[in-house]
Amino acid sequence: MGRIHANAWRQAQLFFDFACRPALAVVASGHPRTSSNFAVKWGVLKAASSWDRLIKDPKVALVDVCVPNYMHAQVSIAALKAGKHVACEKPLGTTITEARDMAMAALEAKNGARTFVWFNYRRCPAVSLMRELIHEGRLGRIRHIRAHYLQDWGRASTAHSWRFDSKLAGSGAHGDLNSHIVDMARFVTGDEIVQVCGAMEAQFIHERAVVTASSKNLGLGAQKSKRGAKRQASTVDDAFLFLARMRNGAVASFEASRMATGNKNANCMEINGELGSVKFDFERMNELQWWDDTLPAREQGWSKILCTEPSHPYVGHFWPPGHVHGYEHQFISMAADICAVLAGGEPAQPLADFVDAYRTQQVLEAAIISARERCWMQTDAL
Amino acid sequence: MGRIHANAWRQAQLFFDFACRPALAVVASGHPRTSSNFAVKWGVLKAASSWDRLIKDPKVALVDVCVPNYMHAQVSIAALKAGKHVACEKPLGTTITEARDMAMAALEAKNGARTFVWFNYRRCPAVSLMRELIHEGRLGRIRHIRAHYLQDWGRASTAHSWRFDSKLAGSGAHGDLNSHIVDMARFVTGDEIVQVCGAMEAQFIHERAVVTASSKNLGLGAQKSKRGAKRQASTVDDAFLFLARMRNGAVASFEASRMATGNKNANCMEINGELGSVKFDFERMNELQWWDDTLPAREQGWSKILCTEPSHPYVGHFWPPGHVHGYEHQFISMAADICAVLAGGEPAQPLADFVDAYRTQQVLEAAIISARERCWMQTDAL
Amino acid sequence: MGRIHANAWRQAQLFFDFACRPALAVVASGHPRTSSNFAVKWGVLKAASSWDRLIKDPKVALVDVCVPNYMHAQVSIAALKAGKHVACEKPLGTTITEARDMAMAALEAKNGARTFVWFNYRRCPAVSLMRELIHEGRLGRIRHIRAHYLQDWGRASTAHSWRFDSKLAGSGAHGDLNSHIVDMARFVTGDEIVQVCGAMEAQFIHERAVVTASSKNLGLGAQKSKRGAKRQASTVDDAFLFLARMRNGAVASFEASRMATGNKNANCMEINGELGSVKFDFERMNELQWWDDTLPAREQGWSKILCTEPSHPYVGHFWPPGHVHGYEHQFISMAADICAVLAGGEPAQPLADFVDAYRTQQVLEAAIISARERCWMQTDAL
Amino acid sequence: MGRIHANAWRQAQLFFDFACRPALAVVASGHPRTSSNFAVKWGVLKAASSWDRLIKDPKVALVDVCVPNYMHAQVSIAALKAGKHVACEKPLGTTITEARDMAMAALEAKNGARTFVWFNYRRCPAVSLMRELIHEGRLGRIRHIRAHYLQDWGRASTAHSWRFDSKLAGSGAHGDLNSHIVDMARFVTGDEIVQVCGAMEAQFIHERAVVTASSKNLGLGAQKSKRGAKRQASTVDDAFLFLARMRNGAVASFEASRMATGNKNANCMEINGELGSVKFDFERMNELQWWDDTLPAREQGWSKILCTEPSHPYVGHFWPPGHVHGYEHQFISMAADICAVLAGGEPAQPLADFVDAYRTQQVLEAAIISARERCWMQTDAL
Secondary structure, rough: EEEEEHHHHHHHHHHOOOOOOOOOEEEEEOOOOHHHHHHHHHHHOEOOOOOHHHHHOOOOEEEEEEOOHHHHHHHHHHHHHOOOOEEOOOOOOOOOOHHHHHHHHHHOOOOOOOEEEOOOOHHHHHHHHHHHHHHHOOOOOOEEEEEEEEEOOOOOOOOOOHHHHHHHHHOOOOHHHOOOOOOHHHHHHOOEEEEEEEEEEEOOOEEEEOOOOOOOOOOOOOOOOOOOOOOOEEEOEEEEEEEEEEEEEEEEEEEOOOOOOOOEEEEEEEEOOEEEEEEHHHHEEEEEEEEEEOOOOOOOOOEEEEEEEEOOHHHHHHOOOOOOOOOHHHHHHHHHHHHHHHOOOOOOOOOOOOHHHHHHHHHHHHHHHHHOOOOOOEHHHO | OHHHHHHHHHHHHEEEOOOOOOOOOOOOOOOHHHHHHHHHHHHHOOOOHHHHHEEEEOOEEEEEEEEOHHHHHHHHHHHHHHHHHHHHOOOOOOOOOHHHHHHHHHHHHOOOEEEEOOOOOHHHHHHHHHHHHHOOOOOOOOOEEEEEEEEOOOOEEOOOOOHHHHHHHHOOHHHHHHHHHHHHHHHHOOOOOEEEEEEEEEEEOOOOEOOEEEEEEEEOOEOOOOOOEEEEEEOOOOEEEEEEEEEEEEEEEEEEOOOOOOOOOOOEEEEEEEOOOEEEHHHHHEEEEEEEEEOOHHHEEEEEEEEEOOOOHHHOOOOOOOOOOOOOHHHHHHHHHHHHOOOOOOOOOOOOHHHHHHHHHHHHHHHEEEEEEEOOOOHHOO | HHHHHHHHHHHHHHOOOOOOOOOOOEEEOOHHHHHHHHHHHHHEEOOOOOHHHOOOOOOOOEEEHHHHHHHHHHHHHHHHOOEEEEEEEOOOOOHHHHHHHHHHHHHHHOOOOEEEEHHHOOOHHHHHHHHHHHHOOOOOOOEEEEEEEEEOOOOOOOOOOOHHOOOHHHOOOHHHHHHHHHHHHHHHOOOOOEEEEEEEEEEOOOOEEEOOOOOOOOOOOEEEEEOOOOEEEOOOOOOEEEEEOOOOOOOOEEEEEEEOOOOEEEEEEEEEEEEHHHHHHHOOOOOEEEEEEEOOOOHEEEEEEEOOOOOOOOOOOOOOOOOOOOOOHHHHHHHHHHHHHHHOOOOOOOOHHHHHHHHHHHHHHHHHHHHHHHOOOOOHOO | OOHHHHHHHHHHHOOOOOOOOOOOEEOOOHHHHHHHHHHHHHHHOOOOOOOOHHHOOOOOOOOEOOOHHHHHEEEEEEHHHOOEEEEEOOOOOOOOHHHHHHHHHHHHHHHHHHEEEOOOHOOOHHHHHHHHHHHHOOOOEEHHHHEEEEEEOOOEOOOOHHOOHHHOOOOOOHHHHHHHHHHHHHHHHOOOOOEEEEEEEEOOOEEEEOOOOOOOOOOOOOOOOOOOOOEEOOOOOOOOEEEEEOOOEEEEEEEOOOOOOOOOOOEEEEEEEEEEEEEEEHOOOOEEEEEEEEOOOHHHHEEEEEEEOOOOOOHHHHHOOOOOOOOHHHHHHHHHHHHHOOOOOOOOOOOOOOOHHHHHHHHHHHHHHHHHHHHOOEEEOO
């Protein structure tokens, strides 16, 4: 994630125009060597020996918190106390308590320190367009939200990492992936999830091989394990599903999985309204499916909008129509929006701050409690 | 539904070879005129004045029950008692009690009377192929079942009909659509749903206009209402979602809706296993999406199998490769399989009898109870 | 093809209402046994010992010519002379001379004998809808027609049959497949192809194994050859491409192939106009892709119209929305339109007669001549 | 195009590791102001007052020629003479003579000066993968190449620019778009186009409004014209189609258009071989469709490979699986491959030099001559 963030800050200046020109001032990581190598490669002015040095550096205006989940609260709160703006990776904290502390710290921050949470998908042009259509009333009253975020790198052969340790990660697919789609549902509809109406957690793999440092990273933190390797307990959910109700009465379902074979990064959402529907799949991030129910029945269809027109959110900053965008563009656009805000302007699309992200975390927490209450019904009991 | 059934029995003889040659012997409906017109058009030998006459007619070997849901139990049980084979439309009954009575009647039937339930999707070539792949172990251990059956004809402007009256229909989208996907999930996996782990029912429309007999049917029983028309309460669910667990540990979700704008007949199911995945959408019924996770990563992909090869289930009876099938083929193949069974043979794919359909109904009932228990968690209570 | 035609005549009566009720009166084929078996199965009143007896039978009003291509002219002309209406399979004749003779015979027919050619794709709802949109001016001035009809059953292992013998079939993929898309292009645009501007013929396979009568038919006339079998020359094109210009200035390309691996029945056409575009692929025959360029750029997209609404051509006669159609529906709708015409009415969509089909054949012939003139340019001659 | 090139050189260093670290040394454009602004923004060390100064600058090792087509030859040849490496945008020249001169200059270049042509699509992971599969023999003998590159920005309302002036651009869609797909066909198959067998050129729009400098660029050089504006002749083709034959006997078709409504950047290619087929559409650049005809018929299908695995070409340098790539990645990968070559290494996929690009230009020229010879056949002449 460090690379994608550094890239975002650098590229934002090239594709967007704004008053404040961000420089990558200081980088810190667990290993000084890593930090200094990173600094050289990505043009960071300085490598700090530790994160607490970094947050005290007067050159630093904004701290980009991009560390394992269990450190989010600690680093963010300290940075806020040091008077820095903070942009933190999701999920907010590993527990609801941590998240609440972070939201409180944001509310109490002095000197106008701002907080941001990297819900990057908000700036995918197709997702922003979903929001625009809904906010303009094109879908009418919303009836259904159907969301799942499916990956498949959590297979049994994948080696252990901090992501499988509940103490370091908080949760598994739930915090990692459901956090994204809960935020997206709230973002695009402008509505709130008021009730969780059923939830189910699944853990398919209970221990994983430990891989030595020399092994090669295979992407997404997934590392293949070796035979006969030492094994360590996996203590997070592999999949998590829940049902919910929105304030306006719509019904919603959310599902996250790291074991949905064939799905690499299927962040999918369909929303059905009285007047229209939208459908999105990140694996085809340049496309939004749009159904306009006000057209004559003969002409209605799922319209595959290729979101590369100048009239689509963020697109005008990049390439001509038909020249598709990639994963990193969302981060670039978010970095640009943060810069715009810090320079006193408005973001092109709303940004999530810690208080906003805390609401997302409340939903995740309600789902966890609901899943553990086990309101189950045996089907053969009838 | 009468047309699609009559067509199935007629066409089965032309496309399949079997010992017993079914004739459409007697037809009965609520209106004698309707019955006799139907008989003339579809080549039925006789029109009976009432269904109880029909079931006593010695010419009748099998009674095809294709009437509003609230009559399923009454007619089917009477027919079984009269020693007839019975093929009943789904859902089995409007209540779990009715369904249990039907299953009991089937178990107690004399003279080897057989029962069948029209879960037609089992005979869609792509669905049968899903089952074959799973039964051959090609998906390995199943982790996920993700099913929804979405339609959109239940919009506010649709007129009242028996389908919106809980006394006549039992339920709305739940019994009508979830029954199909619960059966499909059980059919293709060969596994049972043992727990419902959360459920949610939604009713968006509470009354509908009553349309006079002269109005024109717009398909699916959907009739547009007129302004100022008399209105009647709609007493069934418009959407119904639930989460479940399979005996083998897989997690499953089911959703039915009549208000999912843009979805006409989206009977969709995705199943993820350790070794592969399958995905189906009835709106593209000739296609099965298949992911083989045992191929080299470089070549893995969702493979769009066009299920029109002679090696695909039921296909050899119809047209050459690439000459796609329509909705009615499932019914034709099911009529053929019923004939095969009655002639002492085996169906090409397993058929559901009343006892099997009762298991599906138990799942639906568990979901209803679960939804009404309201194990809800407010998200802002944290 | 006999089955698909017989099925069409039978089903037309059940799904359409019209004055004249067709009965399958007489059937004839090369083998009396085949004829009488066919008659029993499909409810044909009588089996004739030869086609010339059939066309003289006073019970016969219309002769459905569904024999190998080389017999089309002979049988059709004789039937017209006997005062019968004729519905002939495509292509019209094996040579342009035969086709001209047929067209002349149709023009000279007495007693109002009508002719029809089985260009079945005209009655695919999506194809009819393309025509409607174009005729209503929704595409504006047409610029591009891009058509290909690709199959892959012509692989080297496929056994010899009459389809590979130029004397019996006239040509290979060209007459078989290009005839369909040339007719479709003319039908949907209402425009004529005035120039062929380049053509290319390819024959990849030069001899094929001969299969004995006992071998099993594998669909589309494709039979796998046995090792060591006797071999016979294949004398038709395996693929044929040509470029053309329409009277209104649009440019067009046509391609037919029996060796386009992975394409089973990919009858595909895209038409681009000033105001919109349409796109069709028979492998997804229930869908029409429609681009409306008059919408705001932000909302433009390829709209996947599921052609199963009552407002779509022919659909109202069959099933409710979302209940998809199959290959045979086109033939059923064509049989219904022929009946409508013979009863003095109008077809729902224009039918091709022999004169119309002759224009299609002129285009195919111009392409053959063009291909043989070899106006080729070596690329390294520059 | 300047932005995309500058971005490529900058990003290549961040995502690839190689010995030589390119710096953007000098930039030149027609307007000194533009040059210096560009230099500041993109971190170019120096802005030159003219291109001939730039090519003489001793700091410059490689000249990236990214100017209107009519200047390609002049600048490239001068740069080669100055002993610089040259990377030139496509098409090579505006005439075959220019292209030949460039190829000759490359052959005669001293001091090991290398040439490169920006056929960027070669480095799209899906296109590289097509090549790999073909080179490994997975498609067997190639039968068909079907290529079109369709855009729609050339509509009547688009204002005049150098791209519509044959003196400045050489040709329209043909040189701009067919050059890409001719190169791609040669690249992925490793085969040569030996004959053009028919060609057709179309010009739909004959004059366009002239837009003043103040107007806003709408992408792809497309600018909307104002009513009453001065008009200037458009002298290039809007669409260009041709048929061709490969050395190994495969048949091929190529089509380029700027008026194919609904297609934004549809660079599409399908290749059918004896053992398999591949299909690509740049609008879904992260996907390759792959048909493996050696699988059992029951399991064959078009497999949608999401080209984001570490085992896919170039992917390992960027993001984890499922995190899709955008347009610019091809340029970044090409810049990296050029650097690798200049540092004495090998490119990951073959690069086109001037001699290679000259072969592509010969094909384009043969098509132009063929189109102008007008070997046309009137269809009603028969």
